[in-house]
Amino acid sequence: MSINACYCSTMPNSHLHIDAKRDVKAAIFDAACRVIRGRGFHQARVTDIAREAGISYGLVYHYFGSKADLFDAIFNEWWSGLFGLMEELEAQTISPREKLAAILDHFLDEYEARPELVHIFVTEISRSTPNLTPERLEFFKEFFRRAERIITQGQQEGVLRKDMKARYLTYIFVGAMEGFLSAMVLANQPLKGKSQKRNIASALLDVFFNGAGLMRG
Amino acid sequence: MSINACYCSTMPNSHLHIDAKRDVKAAIFDAACRVIRGRGFHQARVTDIAREAGISYGLVYHYFGSKADLFDAIFNEWWSGLFGLMEELEAQTISPREKLAAILDHFLDEYEARPELVHIFVTEISRSTPNLTPERLEFFKEFFRRAERIITQGQQEGVLRKDMKARYLTYIFVGAMEGFLSAMVLANQPLKGKSQKRNIASALLDVFFNGAGLMRG
Amino acid sequence: MSINACYCSTMPNSHLHIDAKRDVKAAIFDAACRVIRGRGFHQARVTDIAREAGISYGLVYHYFGSKADLFDAIFNEWWSGLFGLMEELEAQTISPREKLAAILDHFLDEYEARPELVHIFVTEISRSTPNLTPERLEFFKEFFRRAERIITQGQQEGVLRKDMKARYLTYIFVGAMEGFLSAMVLANQPLKGKSQKRNIASALLDVFFNGAGLMRG
Amino acid sequence: MSINACYCSTMPNSHLHIDAKRDVKAAIFDAACRVIRGRGFHQARVTDIAREAGISYGLVYHYFGSKADLFDAIFNEWWSGLFGLMEELEAQTISPREKLAAILDHFLDEYEARPELVHIFVTEISRSTPNLTPERLEFFKEFFRRAERIITQGQQEGVLRKDMKARYLTYIFVGAMEGFLSAMVLANQPLKGKSQKRNIASALLDVFFNGAGLMRG
DNA sequence: GATGAATGAGTGTTCATTCAT
DNA sequence: AATGAATGAACACTCATTCAT
Incomplete structure (x- = not known):
């Protein structure tokens, strides 16, 4: 069982909207955590996560293949x-x-x-x-x-x-x-x-x- | 806080005459428990519950106003x-x-x-x-x-x-x-x-x- | 190879919107033929087919499991x-x-x-x-x-x-x-x-x- | 009707000096043919064509204004x-x-x-x-x-x-x-x-x- | 010229709920 | 009481196109 996979660092990050390119994935990850915390995974909409991360809808799919992949991360x-x-x-x-x-x-x-x-x-x-x-x-x-x-x-x-x-x-x-x-x-x-x-x-x-x-x- | 509400007891019915209404409701309740146990509440479909209970789709709504009501029960x-x-x-x-x-x-x-x-x-x-x-x-x-x-x-x-x-x-x-x-x-x-x-x-x-x-x- | 499957009769049917219950499937089938003829299968939207058939969106899925099933029919x-x-x-x-x-x-x-x-x-x-x-x-x-x-x-x-x-x-x-x-x-x-x-x-x-x-x- | 337009010949280039621009365009054209042959035009994604041609995504748009232009070619x-x-x-x-x-x-x-x-x-x-x-x-x-x-x-x-x-x-x-x-x-x-x-x-x-x-x- | 991150409109599908019979 | 056909809002995912670098 591969147990050490670590998709994405979630280092504290107070400037979510002005991240460098490489941190967009982390911003999405963090936004997903906040949204899923608030609504639960199945009720969390990808729209919400994108809005929370301050990025466009499709970009979520650029970094994570699917909503399920986000959960896996x-x-x-x-x-x-x-x-x-x-x-x-x-x-x-x-x-x-x-x-x-x-x-x-x-x-x-x-x-x-x-x-x-x-x-x-x-x-x-x-x-x-x-x-x-x-x-x-x-x-x-x-x-x-x-x-x-x-x-x-x-x-x-x-x-x-x-x-x-x-x-x-x-x-x-x-x-x-x-x-x-x-x-x-x-x-x-x-x-x-x-x-x-x-x-x-x-x-x-x-x-x-x-x-x-x-x-x- | 009204904490004693009991939508539907599955205990053997204490009214001795046959209370079909209560039986069907209990059957739906039990079916809902089984289906929700297996799939979780939000993934449980009303269709599944009706099928599991052996009754028709719409009848669920006859006894329970909504899916949420079933959960409340x-x-x-x-x-x-x-x-x-x-x-x-x-x-x-x-x-x-x-x-x-x-x-x-x-x-x-x-x-x-x-x-x-x-x-x-x-x-x-x-x-x-x-x-x-x-x-x-x-x-x-x-x-x-x-x-x-x-x-x-x-x-x-x-x-x-x-x-x-x-x-x-x-x-x-x-x-x-x-x-x-x-x-x-x-x-x-x-x-x-x-x-x-x-x-x-x-x-x-x-x-x-x-x-x-x-x-x- | 099962070659005789016939999903749906397309008997001539001039009253598409006032069909009896059993003909709704045929109406959807016919509407699908018209829409697909006009736009091709992949460009045909389910919305168009439903509108053409004079029925609601979801009903297409009541009679045909998916757009692909419609094509199969x-x-x-x-x-x-x-x-x-x-x-x-x-x-x-x-x-x-x-x-x-x-x-x-x-x-x-x-x-x-x-x-x-x-x-x-x-x-x-x-x-x-x-x-x-x-x-x-x-x-x-x-x-x-x-x-x-x-x-x-x-x-x-x-x-x-x-x-x-x-x-x-x-x-x-x-x-x-x-x-x-x-x-x-x-x-x-x-x-x-x-x-x-x-x-x-x-x-x-x-x-x-x-x-x-x-x-x- | 202008019927002789030839967006992109794949014939060996008759200008004897190396015409890189034309070569890349031809490579994209050929890749598009292969991909479209395999998946059909509407199912062929620009990504696939770029990958097949061995060039980057955006470059397709540098040589062909749009996917439709590629088809026209x-x-x-x-x-x-x-x-x-x-x-x-x-x-x-x-x-x-x-x-x-x-x-x-x-x-x-x-x-x-x-x-x-x-x-x-x-x-x-x-x-x-x-x-x-x-x-x-x-x-x-x-x-x-x-x-x-x-x-x-x-x-x-x-x-x-x-x-x-x-x-x-x-x-x-x-x-x-x-x-x-x-x-x-x-x-x-x-x-x-x-x-x-x-x-x-x-x-x-x-x-x-x-x-x-x-x-x- | 070249790259690929970013955008967002479009669409297939699901499913709770209603209601005529 | 009982049925299941009918409705339509909601949402995940795709992908052509743009554009800053």
């Missing part, structure tokens, strides 16, 4: 970032807790830097039935497989409970992380500042490892 | 079930843990009994941008408010940590529950049997209260 | 008529000259009765590169094969010269017939009355069998 | 060749049969030397409704007028039957010639070698003058 942008990190983590010799923390940080950093991308991940990539073709679903399964490997490592190293299936622990950790983010996305709560990110990350990790209860059951 | 079916339970829980004098367990059981029971409905909740109700009008979003906020009330109660009763915002704990618990379910839904894993449900429910509760770690931090 | 209408005749002829024990005469009459009768259909045959079916998919080309080859069988029969019965390939004689006869018609079509000359048809048919047959020259070479 | 290339011959023939004092033979040879020679051009004549020039504007149709009528003059001459000189309209005989001869070629074009049969050309030409002339029948009617 966003899709790949998300996954390539996440899998890039996870590959790095696998090569490192850090504790499972640090690995989970790194993944958590990645989600939160992305949400701060590119809220549209995370919004789209949460609403269009992660859950939308018509968007989730079997091929795309594979990315998810791969994500869960890799996360489960970390959890299993934790069980083997004696830092995570062995009386629960690694699969369940994975669902719980990933679900909590993604569900937490999703709640913020839906409530339209932006994420700003290091301290807020640190709070959320440590809350999630703390509860996952130590529990939210005061008395051990 | 599903939407309300889900929320009325959940809010019905939560209202009951608020009236009872049981521990927060038991309340969270009851909510968890509700999600799992529904997933076992009506997987389409939960699938639609996870993909179309809970996340789909174009479906989430401000009005519908209110149901979500209400759900979180009520869940947070239980969490807060737990903090006040000394069973949940007070060093974390109730809001965060709520996001973590609800996120984990919904994220767990979502992972099952996407992996197309059915839920069958009491023991599996008990395992999942106790895993989620256990980790939430006691943590997944073996050593206290 | 016309295509099949032409070939089913021609192959229907040729199958009859093959079953009969008449002379090759009579068979060729019957084919000739068929072309001329069709041109008189349904000039649009013949116009489309001449311009869109018989010659248009983009319309002539390999599959459609098969119909042509089949037509030539059957015509050649008649020519070969003539050679065997001693009424046609054997010093020329049957293939060449076939090309000459069919080419002359189709080319003659094509010249009339392009010159926009209608064909009216039995005597004109008889003149043309006998001229073609006479020249083919006896030559146009006064002195034998 | 091909159109004129065909007709100027044919009318050039026919003008020569009119000036000569040869028999009608020799004149018809010369025209026939011209068609066959062209088909051998430039099959694309003849293919386009047969499919796009000679029959395509949307291409045949009234102005372009005039070329056809002129061609038939000139052919008919030869036929009439033949009738007056006593070598062709007078019991048939010259118009009909013209349609038959031209139709047979064009229809024969068309059958070869559609069957994708190339024409190679003098003997094959001689066979076809003599077959057509022989049948036209003497008939294909063995017994005089």
Whole structure:
């Protein structure tokens, strides 16, 4: 599975309408993120994206073969970032807790830097039935497989409970992380500042490892 | 906010005489659930729903004013079930843990009994941008408010940590529950049997209260 | 090869706009013939066809799945008529000259009765590169094969010269017939009355069998 | 009617110094012939032609004002060749049969030397409704007028039957010639070698003058 | 001369909704 | 109640043409 494709950089870019030629593609990409965030992929019209990007209708098709290709670009942008990190983590010799923390940080950093991308991940990539073709679903399964490997490592190293299936622990950790983010996305709560990110990350990790209860059951 | 509207129950009809009208409506409702589960709301065509229900095209409009009304019916079916339970829980004098367990059981029971409905909740109700009008979003906020009330109660009763915002704990618990379910839904894993449900429910509760770690931090 | 499909009757129909329900398809078919005759298949817009038929845009798609299907219907209408005749002829024990005469009459009768259909045959079916998919080309080859069988029969019965390939004689006869018609079509000359048809048919047959020259070479 | 316009000859350039401009134009012309042969004029995209010619997109518009101009160039290339011959023939004092033979040879020679051009004549020039504007149709009528003059001459000189309209005989001869070629074009049969050309030409002339029948009617 | 990015009008197709029967 | 023919607005995509460089 080719997971590293990165169609298009979305570097911060405050002058969208006076981009040099080479950045038009990025401008379209960013505009697409904003429009799709607001209306969902299927309701996003190519007209809207072109207008948002400040370019003509046909130019979208000059840079992206189709509306679906635009979605694929966003899709790949998300996954390539996440899998890039996870590959790095696998090569490192850090504790499972640090690995989970790194993944958590990645989600939160992305949400701060590119809220549209995370919004789209949460609403269009992660859950939308018509968007989730079997091929795309594979990315998810791969994500869960890799996360489960970390959890299993934790069980083997004696830092995570062995009386629960690694699969369940994975669902719980990933679900909590993604569900937490999703709640913020839906409530339209932006994420700003290091301290807020640190709070959320440590809350999630703390509860996952130590529990939210005061008395051990 | 009128939260108890129930367009169309699929429970066995309690009026003992045959109520054909209600049966046809229920058949359409069920067919809609199946079709929307498979294709997503916006990709589901009225034609498909009618064919799936075994009735004619126009009859859908006889029982449901529009495609959007059909979605509202599903939407309300889900929320009325959940809010019905939560209202009951608020009236009872049981521990927060038991309340969270009851909510968890509700999600799992529904997933076992009506997987389409939960699938639609996870993909179309809970996340789909174009479906989430401000009005519908209110149901979500209400759900979180009520869940947070239980969490807060737990903090006040000394069973949940007070060093974390109730809001965060709520996001973590609800996120984990919904994220767990979502992972099952996407992996197309059915839920069958009491023991599996008990395992999942106790895993989620256990980790939430006691943590997944073996050593206290 | 299924050659007998006949999508749609084009019985003469002078009240196009007040047809009974079952004739709407025929009205669209006829309108399509007129529009395609005038502008060619690729330049014919579905809008034009709908307006010409006096019905709404979408109804075209209710009766024909696509613009291409409309063309297929016309295509099949032409070939089913021609192959229907040729199958009859093959079953009969008449002379090759009579068979060729019957084919000739068929072309001329069709041109008189349904000039649009013949116009489309001449311009869109018989010659248009983009319309002539390999599959459609098969119909042509089949037509030539059957015509050649008649020519070969003539050679065997001693009424046609054997010093020329049957293939060449076939090309000459069919080419002359189709080319003659094509010249009339392009010159926009209608064909009216039995005597004109008889003149043309006998001229073609006479020249083919006896030559146009006064002195034998 | 200006019938001799020749946008772009592909004959080897007679100006001995290198005329790059003319070469590029000829390359575009030839590429257009190949592409239009394969896809038809309306389906041929300027992109395809540029790529086939190995030059950039915009350069096509540097040499030809528009796609329609390109077609006009091909159109004129065909007709100027044919009318050039026919003008020569009119000036000569040869028999009608020799004149018809010369025209026939011209068609066959062209088909051998430039099959694309003849293919386009047969499919796009000679029959395509949307291409045949009234102005372009005039070329056809002129061609038939000139052919008919030869036929009439033949009738007056006593070598062709007078019991048939010259118009009909013209349609038959031209139709047979064009229809024969068309059958070869559609069957994708190339024409190679003098003997094959001689066979076809003599077959057509022989049948036209003497008939294909063995017994005089 | 040469390039190819940029434009936008045009068109096939879909599908929710209406309504006569 | 039940049917499905009829409507037409909406939208993705194509591609000839222009023009700044």
